Amino acid sequence: MLHRVRAAARQLQDLGIGPGDVVALKLTNRVEFVLLLFGAAITPVNPSMTAVEVARQLDDSGARLLVVEDGAAVVASGVATLAIGDLYEEATLPDQAPHLDSSALALLIYTSGTTGVPKGVMLDHANIDAMVEMGRQALELGPSDRCLLILPLFHVNGIVVSILMPLLAGASVVIAGRRFDPHSFFDLVEQERPTFFSAVPTIYSMLAALPDEVRPDTSSLRFAICGAAPASAELLTRFEARYGFPLVEGYGLSEGTCGSTINPVAGARRAGTVALPFPGQEIRIVDVDDNEVPPGTDGEVLVRGDNVMRGYLGRPDETARVIVDGWLHTGDVGHLDAEGYLVLVGRSKDMIIRGGENIYPKEIEDVLVGDPSVLEAAVIGVPDEEWGEVVVAYIQPRPGLTVDPTALEARCEHSLTGYKRPTSFVVVDAIAKNAVGKIDKASLRAAHAEASASS
Template sequence: MRLKHLLWESPAAGSERDCIGDERGILSYQETDIQARALARQLAEAGIGEGDVVALMLENSVELLLGILAAWLLGAAATPINPTFTERELNYQLEDSNAKLLIADEHTSVAANGLAIARLDLADIRARLRGPVAAGSPGGPGSPGSPGSPVGPARPGSPLPTPETPADQLALLIYTSGSTGQPKGVMLDHANLHAMAEGLATHTAITADDRALVVLPMFHVNAICVSWLAPMLVGGSTVIMPRFTPTGLLDAIARFRPTYFSVVPAILAKLVELPRDTPVDFSSVRFVICGAAPVSAELLQLSADRFGLHIIEGYGLTESTCASACIPLAGPHKIGTVGPALAGQRIKLTDPDGNPVPTGERGEVRISGPTIMRGYLGRPEATAETIVDGWLRTGDVGVLDEDGYLRIVDRIKDMIIRGGENLYPKEIEAHLAAHPAVLESAVVGAQHPQLGEVPVAYVVLLPGAEATSADLLAHCAAGLMKVKVPARLTLVDDLPRNPVGKVDKPELRRQTPPVAEPVRQRVSA
């Protein structure tokens, strides 16, 4: 099996085509290979070998990708770490992953429980980033941004042989967000990554002429798979934003002229909030993938109308390597769904006992295929609970239609049980999104002495829009049955989010006071 998601197996391997870059410049495939091997030699000198784990605590950058490639060249696995982690969070991931080395930059000041922090000639790598990334064709030799004279090795040393990487070799340890209990290390091997990159590239018709822009943090699989491994598998290129800001994204689009990028709904919301007279030019962008959290039809329409973007929704989990369903680029775009299963994967819906439910009925989403994780590191019981007979239990409630399009109803754990009746926050949020003044909302359960739980809502208004809590509760009462109308609705400036940009509902629930009195539609500003 040829693992084309690996740099040295890519169709563009060893060529002068653009490979990876950031705001400081770009490296060709040839230059990327030279730099990755030079870094791998340094890792080998530090004692890294096959089966080890290398931790990387770096912002989105060329150096981060080179560090992952260097680990793979030695048969080691990589575990990217959120660069904003506290010392406690960092040490938890280092100890749980049994990392042998931490690669960090000069800004890292937290202690790593005695583990060596390797600062491995990152300045040398930066010095070899050539020129600014051009705004022309993303292509190869002769195109704007293509390399000049060849570069030599970053450091002298004996040649590093190209490995024969086994498909079942551990490649990444990606840690879940830890919304319940401690974060778990998701084990992904090279077969998982290749299947994911190939499925994404095929589904979105990515070619060597495509250039992805990394907008999301690269300590999660979305950015790694969608925006790096998929284009590398076909010989395309990747340019990296260190972090997202609305104006920064517009500048990056204008400068780098990417053909696609991946976002979460919160990013679309921030773009829509930009002043109407903000100049934008998305003419180079073929499509945008939106995932990681449900997105309202209204926000999709606002984004498409204002920016002319072709936005396709996708769905997946870290445990399924990234995406398992996605709206087709050409074909039915059923608003409110996340599309059919990607090629090679299967989706079924089951009742609590694991029995399939009929088409059109709600059930737990289960996934099978070559992208399903090897398991949770050091947690066989949690793995056995999550992967049953080869099917990944997602914990999401969904509905499949007659065409195999999946609609996510909610998370099982987010379901609100009000006096014995199951309520799905996503349904309430979708109705709130239909109000012209609402930008986004989050609904969670609040404790209630008689009913157990009742729904409460937190709402962010569109810039310049005016609406009171009473207005929005009246809107809910007009379109939702009485038990679904929030018992309390609070207008807020923003919603708490986890590092991936999803609304942090566990935190929101922790911040939510009980509703003590008999349920009437209470309002607060």
């Protein structure tokens, strides 16, 4: 493997790529992606993006080279393109020490863009080193571990948690190499015998919904990580009880090099919380004036540590707005309990204001997914002349089951005060997701507005 990393690095040199230059990787999950990670500053490109979106990222990042699958159509003029089939298999590098600069750009991750045009999150080698060491300590990783990569490598979770963290801890990685399929996933686990993997709540919902007769051998797994979006306590508890290995829920964002809090692997895990800060990180909860609030009080989540990004590429004003005195303003809303465990209640941009009352969708979604017929729920606010906004719930049923809206109304009436209860339930075959598997509420709101206008 080392000789292939060196060959890739030599090829980049031969193509004129030097320190500070950005290389864009428009690739599916494959070993060539990993080889190139160690040779240049990388900006991963979602392979499903349109030519317009790709061109925008290449232009914003200033990429010198675009690496694509064999046979891929040319998507950008003015940027050199390299097909993976043309990568060197063997090459020699000069006998010299590697170029070491912890402040040099390592990854340029573009945000999902749900709040506007995607921004380039600049992560340097010091950010990566800090995050890897934090993860190694928190997850107790070592050479005996084996990670199964199933998340896309165009996302920071896939790169950092499933590739760099295990490799730099001396562990091994298996790349699934195909689109996630819940029906074949445990066959892969039994074949490859990983000790851990990282996934999003949607994947765990799919696995939990498999037929009862599916009883795989999961004895190799020490734990699995659940991140990228909040998961309900009910899902975590039900999954662990069925499959026999712990789900360790974490929380983080690209601007924090992926992870900021994590439930301990061996210690007390609290379902429904995203737990405690990684070693070396701090969490604060503040009000709108940046004053720290007491435990149990909701406010914006702030993060500080060596994992916090260098900034947004070419956007100094936005960088200064979100990083203040070293504290990263996440835009997420939550509170700390008496023991310092972080409980998320939602994104500030997803908050619904009904008649002056603040409503956080996650509280309602947790109630709805407790119904045995519900696979996933997404709650949005829609405009209302009387109340400003009212609550609407989108529901995806479990395979083979039928949702009863009357039963959901009763469940909400039992668990939620009146103003938090959905005014309607929309049952759909599948809830819209963005490229990294998070529920796409912007898309839901837009579709709902269009449907309301046409009716």
